[in-house]
Amino acid sequence: MSRQLRYLQAMNEAYHQEMERDSAMIILGEDIRGNLRGETRGLLAKFGPERVLDTPISEAAFVGFGTGAAMAGLRPIVQFQIASLVYLAFDQLVNNAAKMRLMMGGQATVPVTYTVMASGARNGLAGQHADNPYPYFLHAGIKTVCAASAYDAKGLLISAIREDDPVAFFAPAACLALRGEVPEEAYAIPFGVGxxxxxxxxxxxxxxxxxxxxxxxxxxxxxxxxxxxxxxxxxxxxxxxxxxxxxxxxxxxxxxxxxxxxxxxxxxxxxxxxxxxxxxxxxxxxxxxxxxxxxxxxxxxxxxxxxxxxxxxxxxxxxxxxx
Amino acid sequence: MTITVPKPLAEEMYRRMQLIRRFEEWVVKLVESNEIAGVTHESVGQEAVAVGVCLALRDDDVITSTHRGHGHIIAKGGNVAHMLAELLGREGGYNKGRGGSMHIADMALGIFGANGIVTAGCPMACGTAYAFKRRGQDRVAASFFGDGGVNHGLFHEALNLAAIWALPVVFVCENNGYAITTPIASVTKVELYTRAAAYGMPGEAVDGMDVQAVYEATRRAVERARAGAGPSLIECRTYRFVGHYTAERFMKLDYRSDEEIVAWRKRDAIPAWSKRLGEAGLWRADDQRRCDAAVERELDQAVAIARQSPWPSADTALDHVYARTYPGLPAQGFE
CATH class of the missing domain: 3.40.50.920 (Rossmann fold)
Structure with a gap:
């Protein structure tokens, strides 16, 4: 039987392989170094504190930071640990990251990946931790993927990272423990293919x-x-x-x-x-x-x-x- | 008050301030002739801030600007013909007519966009500054915002980020006394520059009607940033001689007294600087006239170029949304 990984391990492997491939990549968010769930395991040790950033609880600022860093040539991954936290950053997502390229007549390129962790409800998360806010992203015109398996998680995340536009990658809470076959090599699942x-x-x-x-x-x-x-x-x-x-x-x-x-x-x-x-x-x-x-x-x-x-x-x- | 900057720089300060002033006056004309659509915010009165800050930057430094951004763009070296073409909505504009007055950008000149949302440029400047730092470059990002911005959450979040990571950012608060019609003193308990202390960075207030004072303060902040010592906050105390936006003067608003406006107009930075150039023996009367005439010519030509620039083709309305498009993305509003 071929190699099996959990969903979070598949994400982790995608992070490692892509950050190794491209030194312009950085990852930032809350509790990234602390490896809250497993998907950021080993990143700090391998890529160092300059590429693996723990932010203050400042969602709006760290999204804007990602936009500015991307416009200056970096390729940030901006991670939200809970899906509902995207609301705090909505102006920076909708009014800025998503609109910057058109507003500037094509001058700006904004290659940012937003990983939206643990979206959706799961056993008692209640009002503020159970949302699944991808329709807002679709409405804002932000490219959005949602991976249903460990295999898709790795392949879609790699595609998201390589895209030259802002992309939201949704990792549903109820998928995070899934196990499945995941090839060891890096592979990209193309966008727009169901x-x-x-x-x-x-x-x-x-x-x-x-x-x-x-x-x-x-x-x-x-x-x-x-x-x-x-x-x-x-x-x-x-x-x-x-x-x-x-x-x-x-x-x-x-x-x-x-x-x-x-x-x-x-x-x-x-x-x-x-x-x-x-x-x-x-x-x-x-x-x-x-x-x-x-x-x-x-x-x-x-x-x-x-x-x-x-x-x-x-x-x-x-x-x-x-x- | 002596002039401490070299003569060519002193002259360039005057020229850019005058170019901004006359540019804005052209904008008003073009709004009134219905050639410029939408909303424009003139920076008449605030020219010394834009010029003092931008001339203290290098060409490869970056700025983020605001809804009242024409002055910043010109001060950073923006081409006024491309700016006017943008304001007229033409393909030859800086943003190919996609941005208009509030979003002018020239990435090649380090103008990472005027932004219509208050303080939205502050965190972006942090990210840009981080990219410079990570690459080992000694480039700096300066972020403009108004007095109203100091009560915005993004301002506080961005100053904190810049401070904890010692980012090469200069935060420039243009305190013109009013957030549209709201007096800053009615919504803020402290002197604006003192906000810096809360984030562990230096803050200072300067006379925003004195281009050299703004320049010197910015130089200090920029040197600190380049040396890796982190961000600074500069509060430039200035005044807009005109309304918040072009049409305001027809609205007979009374949030400012005529006396107050007259008092500030007496402190107009542009004639004051010309006078100082003369008093310092750097300029004869003729020099100002020659400079003014060159500015007029440049703007006349720019208006003509802008008016001749073609309109964007309607079938390009969805161009430039994405770096990479897909079948059906972006979607038209019909099938």
Whole structure:
């Protein structure tokens, strides 16, 4: 059996290999040297304190710092330890990093990777630590990827790092402990190329991040019922593989979108609109969305579960569109 | 008050201040003739700050500028024809018409962008300065912001970052007394330069109507930064003789008294500097006239060049969003 790594180990390997390849790279954020979770293990020892920076709790400033460093020729990785912390830096992300190149008529190049750790809910993180804020990034036009497996984590992170624009890399909390096959050599998964994570012919589930492995489990459970479920993972949300998405949807004619962001203007809303515009004629049933509720996540377990997309609801939606 | 800078520099200080003043007066004309769209913020009255700071920098040093940034760009050596073309929204503008008055940039001249968000340039200057330091270069980043900026979280975060990492940054506060219409004293309890002490860096206040005083203070801060001793904060006490933005004077706002404006106009840095040049025996009356005439010619030519610059083609509206595009990215608003 080929080599297995955990998701965080795959990220760690990507950090090491890319920082070794390119001396212009630096990494900064809170508790980077302290190696809070494992993904920054060994970086300080190998690359030294000038390339591995622990910042004060100053999210807005360290994002702006990343922009200025990038414009001056460095290639920073700016890490957020909790997804909801991006809100503190929103002006610097949306009004500055994302707009700088256009505002300057193409003069500025801003090669920054934002690694957004532990996004989404996981067992009692409550209101301020359970968000999954990638739709904001998509709306702001910031290239965004969300890796659902250890293999994708390494390949998408390497692509993000090599991109000459700001890129947000989302690492869902519920994926961080996943294990999977990860090649030792550096490899890049191209942006804008989705993947069929499980083939099927009756219904397409479009799933993102930690909902991809969940959707595969649900799909497997339908085999005994004679319903063949395809699971399609966009992997990169911006750019989105629109052709691949439409092809996957048209192949089955039935679509359920399974996404852990808010229902209103969430990622699922965009996917549904796109499919309605482009492949309406190929659809055999109305598109269904299983999403997060439009509400902050409550602490208590039954309340948390009620607001999140879950496998039971996905299963029910599959039955409806196939009914 | 003696002149301590060499004559060519003293003359260049005058020339750049006058160029800024007359540039801004052209901007007003072009706004009134509806040739410039959007919002423009003139820096009339504040020229000595821009020039004093930028002439204390090297060509390879970097600045970040503000919504009131025309003066900074000119002081750092910006080409006024490219600036005016930008203000007119033309392809020949610095930013190919994509930025306008509030976002003029010339990366080659170290102008890392005017920025329409208060203090947004401060952390960027820190990052740029870090890149210089990491490469072992002795280059410096200077970041301009107004008095209103000292109450912005980003200001505090950025000063702290610069201090803890001993970054070669000069923070330049242009204290013109008002955050748009709000008097700075009504929203700030302390003298602005004293904020520096909280971050363990030197801070000083200088007369922002004295170009040489601004220059000398900046020189001290720049030398410190180049030597690896870290950042400084300079508060330049100045005044804008005109409204916050071009159309303000039609609005009959009363947040400043006429007496106050007249009193500051009497301290106008440009005639004051010319007078000092004369008193020091560096200039005869004719020298100023010759310099002024050259400025007029330069601006006349710049306006003509800008007006002749083509409009950007509509089918390039989504160019320059990304360094690398993909099918469907960026997306049009229609399919």
């Amino acid at each position: 993947e069929i994570k499980r083939p099927g012919s009756d219904v397409t589930v479009v799933a993102v991040g930690h909902l991809v492995p969940e959707a595969i489990q649900v799909a497997d459970s339908f085999a005994t019922e004679g319903i063949s479920v395809q699971v399609w993972d966009p992997r990169s949300l911006l750019p989105l593989d629109k052709d691949g998405l439409c092809a996957a949807a048209a192949r089955t004619g039935r679509v359920v979108i399974y996404d852990d962001t808010n229902r209103t203007c969430g990622f699922a809303a965009e996917v549904a609109a796109l499919l309605a515009e482009r492949v309406f004629g190929a659809l055999k049933a109305p598109i269904k969305r299983i999403t997060r509720a439009d509400a902050p996540i409550a602490f208590s377990a039954p309340l948390e579960k009620a607001a999140l997309p879950g496998p039971e609801r996905l299963g029910a939606a599959i039955r409806v569109v196939c009914g």
